Amino acid sequence: MFESIDSSMLVPVLLFFAGLLAGFVDSIVGGGGLISVPAMLLTNLPPSVALGSNRLSSIFGALTAMINFIKQRKVDIQLVRKLFFITFFSSMIGAYLVILIPPLYLKPIIIFLLITVLLFVLFKKDWGEVSTYTKATGRRFVLLVMMALSIGFYDGFIGPGTGTFLIFGFIFAGFDFLLASGNAKVLNFASNLGSLLIFIAMDHVNYVYGLSAAVGQIIGATIGSRMAIRKGTGFVRLVFIVMTVSMLMKLMYDYFIG
Numbered sequence: 001m002f003e004s005i006d007s008s009m010l011v012p013v014l015l016f017f018a019g020l021l022a023g024f025v026d027s028i029v030g031g032g033g034l035i036s037v038p039a040m041l042l043t044n045l046p047p048s049v050a051l052g053s054n055r056l057s058s059i060f061g062a063l064t065a066m067i068n069f070i071k072q073r074k075v076d077i078q079l080v081r082k083l084f085f086i087t088f089f090s091s092m093i094g095a096y097l098v099i100l101i102p103p104l105y106l107k108p109i110i111i112f113l114l115i116t117v118l119l120f121v122l123f124k125k126d127w128g129e130v131s132t133y134t135k136a137t138g139r140r141f142v143l144l145v146m147m148a149l150s151i152g153f154y155d156g157f158i159g160p161g162t163g164t165f166l167i168f169g170f171i172f173a174g175f176d177f178l179l180a181s182g183n184a185k186v187l188n189f190a191s192n193l194g195s196l197l198i199f200i201a202m203d204h205v206n207y208v209y210g211l212s213a214a215v216g217q218i219i220g221a222t223i224g225s226r227m228a229i230r231k232g233t234g235f236v237r238l239v240f241i242v243m244t245v246s247m248l249m250k251l252m253y254d255y256f257i258g
Contacts, residue, residue, distance in 0.1 A: 129237075
């Protein structure tokens with residue numbers, strides 16, 4: 001099938017298509033790393049370079065989705081502006097540590113958290129259907145700051161499920177699924193940017209592979225974010241459940257079998 005494609009071009013072409021699918025999924029509910037990270041690892045890059053190259057592509061997808069959500073006024077600008085740099089700096093710390101410390105021991109914790117999120121969404125069927133958020137003050141704002149700090153660090157350090165946890169946090173604060181997804185895209189962009197700067201500074205990025213996937217990410221994120229905005233909260237909730245189950249299956253397979 002690929003005989004007509006020069007061997008030096010085959011990997012970038014495959015990464016483009018992986019980025020396309022990852023950008024589509026990630027722009028709606030997160031979880032695109034399930035597609036893009038394994039694809040980047042298959043290139044035989046060292047793991048830290050594969051992660052850095054994936055960050056390079058992911059930031060384009062996150063930026064594209066973020067712009068589309070902002071244009072359609074599906075983002076609480078006042079709130080995410082306060083949380084942006086908290087997420088940005090905490091992701092830089094996480095990215096620095098992942099180059100030094102293998103994050104394997106975190107997998108059981110991630111599996112437990114994803115199961116908790118999934119059960120909460122499945123059994124509270126009306127949760128996230130209507131936005132009840134008014135203003136982040138007092139205890140609610142402190143919780144949102146803690147969320148931005150911890151998830152930013154987590155995204156820089158290991159990453160799987162970041163979009164899911166961000167959306168869950170914003171729904172917990174009172175947003176519906178669509179607005180939570182829009183807010184999550186802004187903080188996801190912040191965490192991608194912070195961690196990418198660390199990977200670049202430490203020379204852990206393959207620019208050819210990263211930018212090849214980035215083109216696909218831009219196209220996929222454009223299609224996905226527009227579809228999410230057009231179809232609304234119910235669609236985002238459905239994709240959220242599907243991707244959470246997919247992440248759980250992948251992580252459990254890696255931990256117990258792989």
